[in-house]
Amino acid sequence: MKVSIITEDNRVIIDGQVVVIPHLEDHLQDNIRAVQINGNTVEVEYLDDTPNRTDILVAAFQNVINMAQAILDTPPPEPTLEELQTAVCQDINLYRDHLLDVGFAYQGKNFALDDGSQVKWTAIFNLASYAKSLGAPFSQEIIATDNSLLAINADQAIEFALLAAARTGEIMLAGRNHKDAVLELTTNEAVSSYDYSGDWTN
Numbered sequence: 505m506k507v508s509i510i511t512e513d514n515r516v517i518i519d520g521q522v523v524v525i526p527h528l529e530d531h532l533q534d535n536i537r538a539v540q541i542n543g544n545t546v547e548v549e550y551l552d553d554t555p556n557r558t559d560i561l562v563a564a565f566q567n568v569i570n571m572a573q574a575i576l577d578t579p580p581p582e583p584t585l586e587e588l589q590t591a592v593c594q595d596i597n598l599y600r601d602h603l604l605d606v607g608f609a610y611q612g613k614n615f616a617l618d619d620g621s622q623v624k625w626t627a628i629f630n631l632a633s634y635a636k637s638l639g640a641p642f643s644q645e646i647i648a649t650d651n652s653l654l655a656i657n658a659d660q661a662i663e664f665a666l667l668a669a670a671r672t673g674e675i676m677l678a679g680r681n682h683k684d685a686v687l688e689l690t691t692n693e694a695v696s697s698y699d700y701s702g703d704w705t706n
Contacts, residue, residue, distance in 0.1 A: 629665030
C-alpha cells in the first residue's frame with residue numbers, strides 16, 4: 505500500500521485515491537508537513553528544520569489511514585431526483601449535439617448542422633435569394649461531412665438551406681421534448697431508465 509499524507513492540503517492519498525480530511529493536522533504531530541508510506545517504509549517531512557525521519561512505524565499513522573479508508577469504503581449517497589434529472593438532461597444535450605454533427609442528407613451527401621455550419625447555410629441562403637431576386641447567376645460549392653464538395657445553383661441552395669433549418673429545428677424541438685419528459689418523471693428509477701434515443705424524427 506502506498507499512502508501520502510499531506511497536512512497543508514488536508515489530503516490523504518491511498519493507492520492513488522484521494523480523500524480530504526478537514527483539520528488533518530489535528531490528527532498528527534504539530535510540525536509534520538507530509539508523510540510518505542510505501543509498504544512498511546515511512547518517510548516523514550517536517551515544517552521546521554527537523555530532518556526527515558525514516559525510523560517511524562506505520563502504526564503511528566494508522567488512525568489517519570483508517571479514517572481515510574473508511575471514507576473510501578463508504579458508498580456514495582444516492583443522487584436526488586433533481587440531480588439525476590439534471591444529469592440525464594445533460595446527456596440529452598450531448599446526444600442532440602451529436603445529431604447536429606451528424607446532420608442531414610442532401611443529394612446523397614451528408615451535411616453538418618452544428619452552429620458553425622448553420623451560419624454558413626444561412627449565408628448561402630441569403631446570397632442565393634439575393635442573386636435570384638436580381639436574376640443573376642449563382643453557383644456555390646458546399647462541403648459535406650466527408651469533406652467532398654457539392655455544387656448547387658440558387659434554387660438548390662435555397663432548398664438546401666430550408667431543409668437544413670427544418671432538420672435543425674426538428675432536432676432542437678425533440679431535445680426539448682425529451683428534457684420536458686424527464687422533468688415530469690417522479691422517481692429515480694424512471695429517470696435512470698428513460699430512453700431518449702428515439703423520437704428524433706428524420
